[in-house]
Structures are given as C-alpha cells and as structure tokens.
Amino acid sequence: MVERGEPIATIGRQFEAEHQRLFGHTQPDGRHQVVSIKVSGFGALDGELSEDHINRTACAGKPDDHREIWVDPDYDWREVAVFSGSSLAPRVLIDGPAIVEETTTTILVGARDRLRVTTAGNYIIELQ
Amino acid sequence: MDPVLLALTQKQLDHITRQMGWVMMKTARSPIFSQSHDFSCFIGDANGAVAAQADGIPIHTGSGGFALRALKAAFGQDIADGDVFLSNDPYLAGNNHLADWTVMRPVFVDGELFGFSCNRAHQSDIGGGVAGTYNPAAREIFHEGVRIPPLRLAERGVVRKDVVHLLLANTRCQDLLAGDLHAMLGSTKIGAERLAALARDVGSRQASRLFPNLLDYAERRMRAQISNLQPGRYSGADMSDHDCFGAASVTVQVTLTVEGDRLMFDFSGSSPQIEGFKNSPLANTHSAVYLAVATFLDASLPRNEGAYRAIEIIAPEGSIVNARPPAPVGFTTTHPAHEIITACWQALTGAAPDRSCAGWGKSLHPVSAGATAQGSVFVLYHWLGYPAAGAVAERDGFNVLGTVNTLGGLVLPNVEDLELAYPIEIRRQEFRTDGGGAGKMRGGTGVCYEARQLVPTETTFRDEASRRPSGVGVLGGHAGAAGTIRCRAADGTMIATPAYGTVRCGPMELCIESTGGGGWGDPLERDPEAVRRDVLDELVSPEAARTLYHVVLSSDLALVDYDATNRARSKKRFTTTMLEEIAQCEISPQESWPAHDMRVSPRPSSQSKPH
Numbered sequence: 001m002v003e004r005g006e007p008i009a010t011i012g013r014q015f016e017a018e019h020q021r022l023f024g025h026t027q028p029d030g031r032h033q034v035v036s037i038k039v040s041g042f043g044a045l046d047g048e049l050s051e052d053h054i055n056r057t058a059c060a061g062k063p064d065d066h067r068e069i070w071v072d073p074d075y076d077w078r079e080v081a082v083f084s085g086s087s088l089a090p091r092v093l094i095d096g097p098a099i100v101e102e103t104t105t106t107i108l109v110g111a112r113d114r115l116r117v118t119t120a121g122n123y124i125i126e127l128q
Numbered sequence: 129m130d131p132v133l134l135a136l137t138q139k140q141l142d143h144i145t146r147q148m149g150w151v152m153m154k155t156a157r158s159p160i161f162s163q164s165h166d167f168s169c170f171i172g173d174a175n176g177a178v179a180a181q182a183d184g185i186p187i188h189t190g191s192g193g194f195a196l197r198a199l200k201a202a203f204g205q206d207i208a209d210g211d212v213f214l215s216n217d218p219y220l221a222g223n224n225h226l227a228d229w230t231v232m233r234p235v236f237v238d239g240e241l242f243g244f245s246c247n248r249a250h251q252s253d254i255g256g257g258v259a260g261t262y263n264p265a266a267r268e269i270f271h272e273g274v275r276i277p278p279l280r281l282a283e284r285g286v287v288r289k290d291v292v293h294l295l296l297a298n299t300r301c302q303d304l305l306a307g308d309l310h311a312m313l314g315s316t317k318i319g320a321e322r323l324a325a326l327a328r329d330v331g332s333r334q335a336s337r338l339f340p341n342l343l344d345y346a347e348r349r350m351r352a353q354i355s356n357l358q359p360g361r362y363s364g365a366d367m368s369d370h371d372c373f374g375a376a377s378v379t380v381q382v383t384l385t386v387e388g389d390r391l392m393f394d395f396s397g398s399s400p401q402i403e404g405f406k407n408s409p410l411a412n413t414h415s416a417v418y419l420a421v422a423t424f425l426d427a428s429l430p431r432n433e434g435a436y437r438a439i440e441i442i443a444p445e446g447s448i449v450n451a452r453p454p455a456p457v458g459f460t461t462t463h464p465a466h467e468i469i470t471a472c473w474q475a476l477t478g479a480a481p482d483r484s485c486a487g488w489g490k491s492l493h494p495v496s497a498g499a500t501a502q503g504s505v506f507v508l509y510h511w512l513g514y515p516a517a518g519a520v521a522e523r524d525g526f527n528v529l530g531t532v533n534t535l536g537g538l539v540l541p542n543v544e545d546l547e548l549a550y551p552i553e554i555r556r557q558e559f560r561t562d563g564g565g566a567g568k569m570r571g572g573t574g575v576c577y578e579a580r581q582l583v584p585t586e587t588t589f590r591d592e593a594s595r596r597p598s599g600v601g602v603l604g605g606h607a608g609a610a611g612t613i614r615c616r617a618a619d620g621t622m623i624a625t626p627a628y629g630t631v632r633c634g635p636m637e638l639c640i641e642s643t644g645g646g647g648w649g650d651p652l653e654r655d656p657e658a659v660r661r662d663v664l665d666e667l668v669s670p671e672a673a674r675t676l677y678h679v680v681l682s683s684d685l686a687l688v689d690y691d692a693t694n695r696a697r698s699k700k701r702f703t704t705t706m707l708e709e710i711a712q713c714e715i716s717p718q719e720s721w722p723a724h725d726m727r728v729s730p731r732p733s734s735q736s737k738p739h
Contacts, residue, residue, distance in 0.1 A: 023155045024317030025310045104544045 061092040061117075071097045075111045092117045129341045133330065138342055138430055142182035144322045145169045148247060149183035151315040157307030158252045159549045163541040164511060167249030169315060171323060172196045172232075173339035174241045177433040186422070187224065187461045187533035188248045190415030193433050194222030195230045196244055202278040209236040210285035212313060213278055214295075216254070218409035218460075219269070219453040220277040225412070225460045226254055227261035227273070231281065231309075233316035237327040237335060245319030247312045252301040252507045256458075259300050259497035260507040262588050264372050264628035266405045266456035273458075274298035287313065300497075300505045343434030350435040351389035353425045357479040359386050364474030366467040366487075369595055372404025372628040378448060380467040384475035393417050393472060394442040395449045404628065405458035407451035408468065413443050416465040416533070420472035423535065424483055462491055463592055465533045470600065477602060486518030486525065486565065487600035488532040489574055489643025490593040492611045494625075498585035500551065508550045510579065511540055512557050513640035516564060516572025516608060518599055518648070525572030525599075525608075525645035527559050527667075551582040560609065560641055562669050565597075565727060566676040567605030567647020568654050573667050574608065574642040581636050588630045589613070593643040595627075601646040601729035606676070608644020608727075615639075646729070651677045652697045656688040 016026045063081030070077050075097060083094060085102040093116055094100070096109035100123070109115045112128035148169035153162055160166045168184025176196030181189035198221045199213050207213075213232045215221035223230060230248040234241055250261070254273035257263035266272045274295070281291055292309065299305045327335040367379040381397040401407045408416070418436055422429065429435055443450035448464055451457060470487050477484040493510040500506050517525040517532070529536045543554045556578040565571035581587075591613060592598070599608030615623040616637045623633060659679040662668035673679045678700045680692035 019155075022318075023151045023311075023314045024321070025155070025314030027307055027310050029306065102544075103548065104542075106544065 059092060061088055061094050063098070067099065069097075069099065071111050088117050090117050090119045090121060129334070129337055133334070134338075134341055134345060137326070137330070137338055138180070138432075140326055141171055141180035141323075141342075144245075144319055144326070145171055145180050145183040147322065148245065148315040148319040151318050152247060152249070152311050155307075155314060156249075156311040158301070158304045158507075159541065159545070160250060160252055160507070160509065161308060161311070163539065163545055163549070164509075165537065165539045166509075167247060167312075168192075168537070169245075169247045169319060171319065172244040172246060173343070174243055176200050176244070177339070177343060179243065179339050179342055179432045181431055184248075185534045185537040186419045187412070187415050187465055188228060190418040191222065191224055191411035192230070192246060192248065194411035194414070195248070196222075196232060196246070198222035199232055199278040203280075207234050207241065208284055209234070209239075210282065211280060212282035212287075212316065214276060214281040215278045216274075216276040218411060218457050220275065222411045223248075224409065224415065225272075225457050226256070226269070226275060227251055227458070228461070229254075229276070229309075229312070231312040231316050233313075233320050235320045235323045235327075237324055238332055242327050242335065243323055243339065245316045245323055247315050247319075249308065249312055251299070251308065252304045253299045253497075253505065255298040255300070258588055258630050259505055259586055260495040260509075260588060262405075262458055262495050262590060263456075264405060264459075264588060264590060264630065266458055267403055268454040269456050270454060272405065272456055282313070301507065303504060342430070343432055343437075346430035346432045346434035347437045349429050350425075350438045353429060354386065354391055354438055355389045357386045357476075359388070360479065361385050362475040362478030364471040364477075366470040366474070366600075368406065368463060368467060368592060370404075370592070370627050371402040372406060376402065378402055378406070378464070378467075380448060380464055380471045382468075382471045382475050384472070384479070386479045390438050390440065391421065392440040392442065393475070395447060396442060396444055398444070398447045398449050401446055401448055401451040401455045405456035406448075406460065406463045407455045407457045408449045408460045408464050409457050410443060410450050412457070412460045412465060413449040413468060414441055416468035417441055417472055419465075419533065419535070420469045420476065423485060424473060424476045424480070459590060461533050462531050462590075466490055466531065466592075469532050474602075481603060482521055484602040484648065485520050486567065486569075486571055486602045486605055486646030486648045487598065487607070488517050488525070488529075488645050489515030489572070489608050489611065490598035491515055491531045492589075492591040492593040492613050492643070493577075493640060494590065494613075494638070495588045496581055496585040497588075498551070498581075498583050500583075506550055508552065508585075510577070510638065510640070511538065512543070512546070512554060512579070513575065513577035513638075513642050514540065515593065515611065515643040516574040516599065516645040518602075518608070518645040519565070519567055519569035519571050519605065520648055521569065524570045525564060525647075527564070527572040528557075528575045528642065529572065553580040553582065554578075555580060555637075559665075559667055560644065561666050562672050563609045563641070563644035564667065565599055565601045565606040565608040565644055565647035566651035566654075566672070567601055567603075568649030568651065569605070569647065570654070570658075570662065570668070571599055571601065571605070571608040571645030571647045574611065574644040575640075577638075577640040577642060579638050581633070581638065584632070584634050585636075586630055587615075587633050587636075587638075589625050589628065591625065591627045597727050598643055599645040601727065602648055603729070604650035605647030605729055606651065606727040607646050607729065609641070611643040612641040613639070652700060654679075656690065656693050660685065660688050 065082040096113040098109040100107040168188035170181040256273035385392040493513040514530040563573035593611035597607035678696040680689040
C-alpha cells in the first residue's frame, strides 16, 4: 500500500524489503518493472447497471482472424472466428464456435455456446 | 524420542524444502526454473546426510549427500555462519554433471552447525562447446563447461562479488545466470531461516537428536520392507545402441542380492566407460539406484539417506557406472541414469513381481539455442515432446511425464508461457495412437509434438529412442512404440538429424513422436471396456484392439462383444501356449516369439527366477 505523494524511490525500497523478507534475497543489478497498478475508487453511481442495459447495447464482435479447428463430433473440422482478447470491448457478444486468444490462455467458445464480455471486461460463456 | 514429534518434524522438513522450491519458482529468471522446475531443494544434517528431499527431481536429490560430504571434506571446520558454498563438479565435488549447480548453506543454531539448506539447479548455460549445457561432441569433461570444486560463494553473509564475476564470465546467459544464482541464494536463505526456527521450537536438547532419529527410523522402515522381498540373486540389464559417435553396444548390467534386510546392487559386467557424454559418475549412479528402489517399494517410506544405509552398491571404477576423469558426463542424469534405473527395476522384479514397473520411453527431444529479438541468448528444451511412463500394477502409464529420472517432478511448460518466453510456436501436442505398450495395464502413449522455431538456432540432438522400442514391457506386457524425429526447414527441405550432434538450423519445423511406455501384464487380461475407451479416445486403434488385445467391439464402438472377445482370447491363449512349447525345442527361443516380437516381454511363466 502506497500513500499519496510518495516518491517512486520509496516504493522501490518497500518492494525490495518485502522481496527480501519473502524470498531471502534481492537482485543486485535488477530493474523494477511495474506490470500492473491497482487503483481503488469509492463513490456512488447515478444508476445501477442492469443486465437489461447490457443486453440492449450488446453488439457482435469482429473477428481478427479465422482458423480451421476441430470443434466437436457434430461440427467436426471447420473454420471458426478467432478474436484477440485485448480487442474485445465490454458488452460484445460472440456466438460459438469461436476462439478467443489471450496472452496467457486460449479460450474455446463451443459450437452452441455464447460468450459475453461484461462491463468489467470479464468473459461469461453460457453453455448450451 | 517422541514418535509424534519425529513424524511431524519429517513433514515439516519436507515442507521447508517445498517452500524453498516455491521461492525459486517465483524468483528465478530462467523459464527452465520458473516454468519447469528443473531444480531441487533439499536439507542435509550436519554430517552431510540428506534428511529431506520432498522438492523437485529425485535424480538431483538422491546424490545431494555426496556434494555435502565433498564440501565438508574440502573445508573441514572452516565453515562459518553466513557462509554459502557452491559446486558442480562430479569428480571433485560429488555432483551429477556440470550443468547442475549446488548451492549449500550451512545452518547454525546456538553457534553449532545444525544442518545444510541446499538447492541444486540445472543452469541455462555453463560455457563449454555448445550453448545449453549439453555438448554431444564432448570427449572430455573440459568440453562440457566450467568446473567448480567446493567453493565459498558467500563469506559471513557477504556474497563474494569477484567469484560471481568469474562465474558469469563462463556463461553465454549472464543475465539469466546472475538472476538464477541469487534466486538459489534466496531459496536457501529462506530454508535456513525455517530450519533454524524449527530447531529453536523443539529446543536444543531435542534438536540435536532430530536428524539421527529421523535417519534411523527411515533405515528401520527400509530394512523391514526389504525383509519382505523374496531373498535371492536376480539380474537386470538395459543397453544403449550408441556411444554418441557411432553405433555401439553399451550395457548396464546389474546383479541384485536380496539377503535378510539388505540389498546389494553389483554392476560388475557393465560396459567400460565410453568416449561420449553418457557416462555416470558415482554420485549419479547411487542416485539412480536409490530412485529405482524408492519407486519400487512402499510409497510411505521416508525418503532420506537413512533409508539408503540398507543398500550397498558395487560400481567398478572405469565402467559406464563409475567413470574415471576426465570422461564427459553431460547427459548422465538422463542417460545412463535411465538404463541404471531400468536394470535395477528388472532385477527387483524377480524379488517382488507384483511391484514391477514397466520401462519408461527413452528420450529424443532436442535442445535449441539462439538469439532473442533483444539479442540475448536463449536455451529452449523441447520438454513438450517428453516420453511416456511405463505401466504399473495399479494404473496405465502416464502419457507424457518425462524422462524417468524426473519421475514427473519436472513441470511441462504451459504452451502460452513458452511461446511468450521463446521465439517458438507450438502447433500440436497430442497423445499418440498405439504408442503405449499393450498390457493388462497399458503403457503411456507418448505424444505427437510439432513446433515451429521462428529464428535460427543451434539445435542439439540427443536421440536415444528412434532406432528401437525402449519403454520395455513387464510380465507379458509389450514395449511402447519407438520415437521418431523430423525437422523441416522453412523452404520445405528436410534437415538430417544426427543421433547425437549439434546442427545450425534456420527457422524450422520440428516434429516428434515421443516414445511410448511399456505395458504391465498380459494384454489378453486387460479389461475389454478399458480397451473400448482407449479406442474411443484414439489411444488404441481398432486394429490393435483386435490384434493385440483380442477385443471385439460393435461397429459403432458403443459396446464390447463379450462372447466374441472371450472366443478370440481363448484361441489366442491356446496358440501362444503351443508356440511357446515349440519354442522350447528350438535352439534360439528368442527368435520364435510371435508377431510384434520387438515389443513383447516374457510372460510371468518364464520370468527370471532366483538363481
């Protein structure tokens, strides 16, 4: 946890101290890389985001690529849409069969399934 | 000593080694460690006996005591609180091979040496003739990399920078090695802190008796287990058909004597040491034997060096299992460790057939080294093309679990992580059809692995598996299928792959069919329903179901036709019995085995007997 206005050097020192405690060492010539910053904000929204609202504004995603894959015994081999996860905006809907590629994983949307991107950027796949 | 305290302490020590492993996984730079865990953490007592080795890879830890005792022999009383030591040499420091660096941190409690917190880890590169630690052209250990006798890496809490600089001057992967070395220092520091805390918790009077009691208990358990084996003399053998420079017959031969509560493994009769880098130094041979025994006997046996007191090993000097310097040993932890383990399992089978372990497939996955887009050197092991495990009485072999020396302790990398870390695209990793040796329990299938290397590499081939089946079956089980390896350049031309050798390649596609594991027991005794499931999963072809398992399935594969299956199996049993009777009248019974003879093991009736 970092207080407001704290200099970067302090954050680095705190990181090194925690690294030493947990892992028994620090890297003498190591450089720090910030891979994520989490910010918490508190406040009141004007209105609640309802499922209706999400569904009304849902739109079909545009695939980045197509690829032939084996889907299942019924659908067999066929060309399916491939989406890059980083380009999917909230409220996008994708009907399977399709593939979503993320940096660290590959997601199959089954032949009769539907993927929905929530307002928070999560994926919900409804299995049929 | 309180048995409850003793049991808890062994678990705590084991847990400390696991925690050290997590530190290494979290903080090491090389994907060899952070993704695949090619390292092992262990704890030794003040005399240098391994007391806990729950983390990592058994071929590493089984010989950890050799390195600790070499350290003690080198430094005697000159070991202080805050010191840390390093070694890698098999001849000077009790290690397996130069690639595995062993960091050993003494732990002091109330001013007395209490034990050692250790991490042995396979480095990305250690100099030598080829990037990536495996130089198949090596004819001397000097061709394999930097040699490190027991060396003081840190003195009273301060890392010796000049020593670190010397080490970094001897690697092609400075950034990786610098980071990994400090991760090793960190993991042993965490282990040392936990070990000292444990000693303080139980009090100094109890603490001094902890290790002796744990080792003695393991010894008693092991001796009790051995007493249950059928006494006698049994033999086992496994061989390689290549000495790294050409065809050769290199045999690991063992005679096991089971007598009372002790085992003696005598390797007299094994081949002399060879010119290539598949020689075993003494520490590695001991580790391989311990692995074979530990896997063969009860899983609840404590795994510390006390258990090994009941095992005597005779390894003639100058042989493949006790090479004299300066013989190269770079590939030792895989081969001949594999041959040693298989030979020991075969011999042990005579003493307890029900516990038999079918052979694991031998390896042929290459190592590729090249430059990343940023210009640093990468070293990539094609572990996704790992071989399969053999079957045991309780289960089919694992389909892709790795070389037997790791026993699954090496983690197969996640495809996406691998593609992020290296300039490579993984196209396929799929279980083979008919790769697993047929048996009552089926051998693991092996995998079809296809990868595209996107940049030029120096690729080192180490093919021990394509020329004949190597995952041997037991008790009538068949051997797994041999492996295959093919490389195709970007322009479509095939690249000739040597059995052993390093090839400079442009971007290319690599296709491996990894080696299948051996089957356990007679295929005619396999549950027909298990055969049907295997056919549905395409692990076994319909043809093999019919001709090897003699199982008849309905045309839609939905049902087993039990009547037809029983008829087919009865007929097969009758024919086999007749053939065996005829074979006994022939001069060379080996030649009269029926079809698939390359892959058939003797059935229980003709199993080796005590002699």
